[in-house]
Amino acid sequence: MTVADRLAELGLTLPPVAAPVAAYVPAVVTGRYVYTAGQLPFVDGALSVTGKVGAGVDPETAADQARTAALNALAAVESVGGSLDRVARVVKVTVFVASDPSFTEQPAVANGASTLVGEVFGDAGVHARSAVGVAVLPLDAPVEVELVVELTD
Numbered sequence: 001m002t003v004a005d006r007l008a009e010l011g012l013t014l015p016p017v018a019a020p021v022a023a024y025v026p027a028v029v030t031g032r033y034v035y036t037a038g039q040l041p042f043v044d045g046a047l048s049v050t051g052k053v054g055a056g057v058d059p060e061t062a063a064d065q066a067r068t069a070a071l072n073a074l075a076a077v078e079s080v081g082g083s084l085d086r087v088a089r090v091v092k093v094t095v096f097v098a099s100d101p102s103f104t105e106q107p108a109v110a111n112g113a114s115t116l117v118g119e120v121f122g123d124a125g126v127h128a129r130s131a132v133g134v135a136v137l138p139l140d141a142p143v144e145v146e147l148v149v150e151l152t153d
Contacts, residue, residue: 003084006120017079018042018072021138026076032088032151036076038096038144040137041068050140054103057142066095066112069145073113074120081151090117090127092148098141099133106131113145 007014017026018039027036041047053062070093078084095110097103110131117125137144 003087003120010119012071014075014078014084015043015072017075019045027073027080029080029151032153033091034077034081034147034149034151036073036145036147038138038146039069039072039076040139040141040144041065042072043068047139047141049142051142052098052100052103052136053109053142054100054105059103059105059108062097062109062142063112065141066097066109066143066145067116069095069143070113070116070147073145073147074117077147077149081149084120086151087121087124088150088152089124090121090147090149092146093117093127093129094146095129095131096134096137096144097131098135098137098143103133106133109143112143117147 024037027034049065051057093113095113097106097109114129
């Protein structure tokens, strides 16, 4: 089964690569690795949710936003790797969570991204991860996701 088939089975379509909001590119390849820039949960070029998790954005909504941001990161991977079928493994997922100072459930929010890559890539989606609480993210997004993936030759 191709990754495109798997995405379709999950009811997902890979979005167009999100346009950078500053001076960077969405992803770069070095050797056999792709590093994505931080991807926000854009849908059709806009954020559907803004604000801090734990103060206005509930953790479940934030986890869904992390899933969307991870899908955007996969689009960035495909844009430089040629095909998601070249992904040998997802190495690292980093999820930044714009958090109210009292919010401490960043790992639960990050599960939105982790679950998506696991569903899409199976065993190749098992990865290391960081879930980081931050004061604010660009455009007041609740989450931002970065991926590091290894490509096949």
